[in-house]
Amino acid sequence: MTSSENSCPTCNQELDWDGQYHCGGCERHYKKIGFCPDCDAELEKLQACGSASYFCNSCNELKSKSRVKFVFKTVD
Numbered sequence: 001m002t003s004s005e006n007s008c009p010t011c012n013q014e015l016d017w018d019g020q021y022h023c024g025g026c027e028r029h030y031k032k033i034g035f036c037p038d039c040d041a042e043l044e045k046l047q048a049c050g051s052a053s054y055f056c057n058s059c060n061e062l063k064s065k066s067r068v069k070f071v072f073k074t075v076d
Contacts, residue, residue: 006032009072020075030072037067 006015008023009030015021021030034043034054041058054063 005070006072015072021072029075031075033071033073034063034068035071036063037069038063040069043068 006021007013008015008026008028010028011023011025013023013025015023015030021032022028023030034045035041036043036056036059039056039058041056043054043056043063046053046055052065054065054068055061056063
């Protein structure tokens with residue numbers, strides 16, 4: 001397994017960015033989705049001033065990026 005935080009879930013190759021996450025090996029696009037580390041609900045990404053925060057609507061609180069569980073899902 002690669003040490004990259006943005007690796008393909010199928011082949012573990014580093015994902016490129018072309019407006020979406022893209023795997024050159026698998027020829028697929030992916031969407032990066034964050035899940036709450038406490039309740040597993042999908043998080044809302046809040047972007048401001050070049051910084052990203054993650055908010056859980058179930059827990060009603062911000063979650064640290066270092067604790068968020070990220071998953072890459074194939075874009076159809």
